[in-house]
Amino acid sequence: MKLNYTTQNQRLQVQIDANAVKDAFKQLAEFQEVFDEQQCGACESKNIYFRVRTVDGNDFFEMACKDCYAKLAFGQHKTGGGLFPKRKKQDGTFDRENKGWYKWNGNGN
Ligand SMILES: [Zn+2]
Incomplete structure:
Protein backbone atom coordinates (compact mmCIF):
# COMPACT_ATOMS: atom_id res chain seq x y z
CA MET A 1 0.00 0.00 0.00
CA LYS A 2 1.12 3.52 -0.73
CA LEU A 3 0.00 6.57 1.14
CA ASN A 4 0.80 10.23 0.85
CA TYR A 5 1.04 12.40 3.89
CA THR A 6 1.41 16.18 4.14
CA THR A 7 2.61 17.78 7.36
CA GLN A 8 0.13 19.98 9.21
CA ASN A 9 1.99 23.13 8.18
CA GLN A 10 1.82 21.99 4.51
CA ARG A 11 5.56 22.33 4.03
CA LEU A 12 6.55 18.70 3.53
CA ASN A 19 3.55 -3.77 3.12
CA ALA A 20 0.90 -3.76 5.85
CA VAL A 21 -1.06 -1.42 8.09
CA LYS A 22 1.34 -1.85 10.99
CA ASP A 23 4.28 -0.99 8.76
CA ALA A 24 2.48 2.13 7.45
CA PHE A 25 1.66 3.15 11.02
CA LYS A 26 5.26 2.74 12.08
CA GLN A 27 6.68 4.71 9.16
CA LEU A 28 4.15 7.48 9.58
CA ALA A 29 4.84 7.70 13.30
CA GLU A 30 8.57 7.94 12.66
CA PHE A 31 8.06 10.68 10.07
CA GLN A 32 5.61 12.69 12.17
CA GLU A 33 7.78 12.60 15.26
CA VAL A 34 10.60 14.34 13.45
CA PHE A 35 9.10 16.34 10.59
CA ASP A 36 5.67 17.42 11.78
CA GLU A 37 6.72 20.11 14.22
CA GLN A 38 4.40 23.01 13.45
CA GLN A 39 5.75 25.87 15.44
CA CYS A 40 8.33 27.03 17.91
CA GLY A 41 7.48 25.79 21.38
CA ALA A 42 8.83 28.94 22.99
CA CYS A 43 7.20 31.75 20.97
CA GLU A 44 4.75 29.86 18.70
CA SER A 45 6.32 31.28 15.55
CA LYS A 46 5.98 29.14 12.43
CA ASN A 47 9.29 30.51 11.20
CA ILE A 48 11.23 27.37 12.10
CA TYR A 49 13.84 25.42 10.21
CA PHE A 50 15.96 22.29 10.31
CA ARG A 51 19.60 22.61 11.25
CA VAL A 52 22.53 20.24 11.61
CA ARG A 53 25.62 21.30 13.50
CA THR A 54 28.78 19.25 13.23
CA VAL A 55 31.10 19.44 16.21
CA ASP A 56 34.25 17.32 16.35
CA GLY A 57 32.85 15.00 13.69
CA ASN A 58 29.54 14.47 15.50
CA ASP A 59 26.29 15.66 13.96
CA PHE A 60 23.74 17.40 16.16
CA PHE A 61 20.24 17.56 14.70
CA GLU A 62 17.93 20.34 15.77
CA MET A 63 15.12 22.64 14.77
CA ALA A 64 15.59 26.33 15.35
CA CYS A 65 13.35 29.38 15.45
CA LYS A 66 14.28 32.38 13.34
CA ASP A 67 12.24 34.71 15.51
CA CYS A 68 13.29 33.97 19.08
CA TYR A 69 16.37 31.73 18.46
CA ALA A 70 15.01 28.88 20.57
CA LYS A 71 15.88 25.37 19.48
CA LEU A 72 14.60 21.84 19.79
CA ALA A 73 17.30 19.19 19.96
CA PHE A 74 16.88 15.69 18.58
CA GLY A 75 18.36 12.59 20.10
CA GLN A 76 19.64 9.78 17.92
CA HIS A 77 18.60 6.16 18.30
CA LYS A 78 21.63 3.91 18.63
CA THR A 79 20.47 1.69 15.78
CA GLY A 80 18.36 2.27 12.70
CA GLY A 81 19.26 5.92 12.08
CA GLY A 82 16.17 7.30 13.76
CA LEU A 83 15.76 10.59 15.57
CA PHE A 84 13.49 11.72 18.38
CA PRO A 85 12.77 15.18 19.79
CA LYS A 86 14.12 15.78 23.26
CA ARG A 87 11.12 17.08 25.12
CA LYS A 88 12.23 16.53 28.67
CA LYS A 89 13.71 19.03 31.02
CA GLN A 90 17.01 18.41 32.74
CA ASP A 91 15.23 16.91 35.73
CA GLY A 92 13.72 14.25 33.44
CA THR A 93 10.13 15.51 33.51
CA PHE A 94 8.22 16.36 30.35
CA ASP A 95 8.50 20.02 29.33
CA ARG A 96 4.80 20.90 29.13
CA GLU A 97 5.46 24.60 28.79
CA ASN A 98 7.83 24.75 25.80
CA LYS A 99 7.66 21.14 24.56
CA GLY A 100 11.43 20.81 24.60
CA TRP A 101 12.23 24.11 22.87
CA TYR A 102 14.71 26.13 24.81
CA LYS A 103 16.85 29.21 24.50
CA TRP A 104 20.52 29.19 25.13
CA ASN A 105 21.36 32.46 26.79
CA GLY A 106 25.04 31.82 27.27
CA ASN A 107 25.30 32.22 31.02
CA GLY A 108 24.28 28.76 32.07
CA ASN A 109 20.68 29.53 33.01
ZN1 LIG B 1 10.53 30.99 18.71
Missing part, protein backbone atom coordinates in the same frame (compact mmCIF):
# COMPACT_ATOMS: atom_id res chain seq x y z
CA GLN A 13 5.08 15.70 1.82
CA VAL A 14 6.13 12.12 2.12
CA GLN A 15 5.10 9.02 0.27
CA ILE A 16 5.04 5.93 2.40
CA ASP A 17 5.28 2.56 0.79
CA ALA A 18 4.24 -0.07 3.30
Whole structure:
Protein backbone atom coordinates (compact mmCIF):
# COMPACT_ATOMS: atom_id res chain seq x y z
CA MET A 1 0.00 0.00 0.00
CA LYS A 2 1.12 3.52 -0.73
CA LEU A 3 0.00 6.57 1.14
CA ASN A 4 0.80 10.23 0.85
CA TYR A 5 1.04 12.40 3.89
CA THR A 6 1.41 16.18 4.14
CA THR A 7 2.61 17.78 7.36
CA GLN A 8 0.13 19.98 9.21
CA ASN A 9 1.99 23.13 8.18
CA GLN A 10 1.82 21.99 4.51
CA ARG A 11 5.56 22.33 4.03
CA LEU A 12 6.55 18.70 3.53
CA GLN A 13 5.08 15.70 1.82
CA VAL A 14 6.13 12.12 2.12
CA GLN A 15 5.10 9.02 0.27
CA ILE A 16 5.04 5.93 2.40
CA ASP A 17 5.28 2.56 0.79
CA ALA A 18 4.24 -0.07 3.30
CA ASN A 19 3.55 -3.77 3.12
CA ALA A 20 0.90 -3.76 5.85
CA VAL A 21 -1.06 -1.42 8.09
CA LYS A 22 1.34 -1.85 10.99
CA ASP A 23 4.28 -0.99 8.76
CA ALA A 24 2.48 2.13 7.45
CA PHE A 25 1.66 3.15 11.02
CA LYS A 26 5.26 2.74 12.08
CA GLN A 27 6.68 4.71 9.16
CA LEU A 28 4.15 7.48 9.58
CA ALA A 29 4.84 7.70 13.30
CA GLU A 30 8.57 7.94 12.66
CA PHE A 31 8.06 10.68 10.07
CA GLN A 32 5.61 12.69 12.17
CA GLU A 33 7.78 12.60 15.26
CA VAL A 34 10.60 14.34 13.45
CA PHE A 35 9.10 16.34 10.59
CA ASP A 36 5.67 17.42 11.78
CA GLU A 37 6.72 20.11 14.22
CA GLN A 38 4.40 23.01 13.45
CA GLN A 39 5.75 25.87 15.44
CA CYS A 40 8.33 27.03 17.91
CA GLY A 41 7.48 25.79 21.38
CA ALA A 42 8.83 28.94 22.99
CA CYS A 43 7.20 31.75 20.97
CA GLU A 44 4.75 29.86 18.70
CA SER A 45 6.32 31.28 15.55
CA LYS A 46 5.98 29.14 12.43
CA ASN A 47 9.29 30.51 11.20
CA ILE A 48 11.23 27.37 12.10
CA TYR A 49 13.84 25.42 10.21
CA PHE A 50 15.96 22.29 10.31
CA ARG A 51 19.60 22.61 11.25
CA VAL A 52 22.53 20.24 11.61
CA ARG A 53 25.62 21.30 13.50
CA THR A 54 28.78 19.25 13.23
CA VAL A 55 31.10 19.44 16.21
CA ASP A 56 34.25 17.32 16.35
CA GLY A 57 32.85 15.00 13.69
CA ASN A 58 29.54 14.47 15.50
CA ASP A 59 26.29 15.66 13.96
CA PHE A 60 23.74 17.40 16.16
CA PHE A 61 20.24 17.56 14.70
CA GLU A 62 17.93 20.34 15.77
CA MET A 63 15.12 22.64 14.77
CA ALA A 64 15.59 26.33 15.35
CA CYS A 65 13.35 29.38 15.45
CA LYS A 66 14.28 32.38 13.34
CA ASP A 67 12.24 34.71 15.51
CA CYS A 68 13.29 33.97 19.08
CA TYR A 69 16.37 31.73 18.46
CA ALA A 70 15.01 28.88 20.57
CA LYS A 71 15.88 25.37 19.48
CA LEU A 72 14.60 21.84 19.79
CA ALA A 73 17.30 19.19 19.96
CA PHE A 74 16.88 15.69 18.58
CA GLY A 75 18.36 12.59 20.10
CA GLN A 76 19.64 9.78 17.92
CA HIS A 77 18.60 6.16 18.30
CA LYS A 78 21.63 3.91 18.63
CA THR A 79 20.47 1.69 15.78
CA GLY A 80 18.36 2.27 12.70
CA GLY A 81 19.26 5.92 12.08
CA GLY A 82 16.17 7.30 13.76
CA LEU A 83 15.76 10.59 15.57
CA PHE A 84 13.49 11.72 18.38
CA PRO A 85 12.77 15.18 19.79
CA LYS A 86 14.12 15.78 23.26
CA ARG A 87 11.12 17.08 25.12
CA LYS A 88 12.23 16.53 28.67
CA LYS A 89 13.71 19.03 31.02
CA GLN A 90 17.01 18.41 32.74
CA ASP A 91 15.23 16.91 35.73
CA GLY A 92 13.72 14.25 33.44
CA THR A 93 10.13 15.51 33.51
CA PHE A 94 8.22 16.36 30.35
CA ASP A 95 8.50 20.02 29.33
CA ARG A 96 4.80 20.90 29.13
CA GLU A 97 5.46 24.60 28.79
CA ASN A 98 7.83 24.75 25.80
CA LYS A 99 7.66 21.14 24.56
CA GLY A 100 11.43 20.81 24.60
CA TRP A 101 12.23 24.11 22.87
CA TYR A 102 14.71 26.13 24.81
CA LYS A 103 16.85 29.21 24.50
CA TRP A 104 20.52 29.19 25.13
CA ASN A 105 21.36 32.46 26.79
CA GLY A 106 25.04 31.82 27.27
CA ASN A 107 25.30 32.22 31.02
CA GLY A 108 24.28 28.76 32.07
CA ASN A 109 20.68 29.53 33.01
ZN1 LIG B 1 10.53 30.99 18.71
